[in-house]
Amino acid sequence: KIPEATIMRLSVYSRYLTEIDRKGIITISSGDIAEGVGVSPAQVRKDLAYFGEFGIRGVGYNVKDLHRNILKILGLSNEWSVCLVGLGNLGLALSTYRGFRERGFIITSIFDNDPEKIGIVIDGIEVLPVDLLEEIVPQRHTQIGAITVPSSSAQIIADKLVKSGVKAILNFAPVVLNVPPEVELRNVDLSVNLEVLTFNLGGKMA
């Protein structure tokens, strides 16, 4: 099994390669990638080795080839249709974040249950009543649902998303959701990022 941290680093390498490719650079070494993203060259080589032989020893990696390979490994060769539920502060920040579209994640529907939110248009997508979710999501061939509603509503929304056929759920509500095993579920808690920082500070502040 490939460690999750390796997948997350692959995603960071690919962003860096986008920048390098834009600058017209043809080949790159594991040392350059390592410096660009803040890891060790050995870590870059170890991560890539899980997926096969990409570079030529002594010459480095072809930027375009390596980038295309990584995008394929991450499942990003095509676009993904994403449905966002809950247009509160967090939902609004995610719906307006250009980084998603750049990586091929297109928000194709937004739902809420607050009449004040229904009818708002974000990037051409109109906020719809949550009661229409199970009808609209399959129509727009949506594979991923993002949950940004309060914890009290999160399981109800997860059930609706599963019924409408999504294959994966990104959950921001701080609650443990039950979804069937064939649906991929990922919980995001931003305070975990702060805790990695305080762990790293642990030695320094002592």
Next chain:
Amino acid sequence: KIPEATIMRLSVYSRYLTEIDRKGIITISSGDIAEGVGVSPAQVRKDLAYFGEFGIRGVGYNVKDLHRNILKILGLSNEWSVCLVGLGNLGLALSTYRGFRERGFIITSIFDNDPEKIGIVIDGIEVLPVDLLEEIVPQRHTQIGAITVPSSSAQIIADKLVKSGVKAILNFAPVVLNVPPEVELRNVDLSVNLEVLTFNLGGKMA
């Protein structure tokens, strides 16, 4: 060196232990923890083994002891003072998220450069002009800065935070920041979480 994924899992174990402790449960096995957070019992034991012997073979772990130990490892035995810069959609979602305070991260100051935002009060904290950052942040003994401004302003804000003595920066702007080596920096890109999902779907959708 302890893998970052281990630290992130420790943070998730600790949240689960908070819930278990609240229910009055005295001892717990690695199997129970594993089931509660969705990893394998071997992974729980491996993660904890980095930090010493906590449980008694055949009996399990004392919930309160294990929890206190994990909080100490994560550097959460005390509260941390956090400064938030940029009260946009994302900044607003972070400033109102109760999960931070529950883990001991207290937002003690908020800055923006938009006159419409200055003077807004969130949870008793008044949004101040960003020009006051280098004066206020040291006064409030702030150790951590969170950057939620557009990419174009992120480096300027990072420099201000470093000058005011913060020890760690959590950056949400999609740009590579330069900070001195003694300052811990962590970049968050939420699309990385979507890419872990699409990687996991890779095999299933093929």
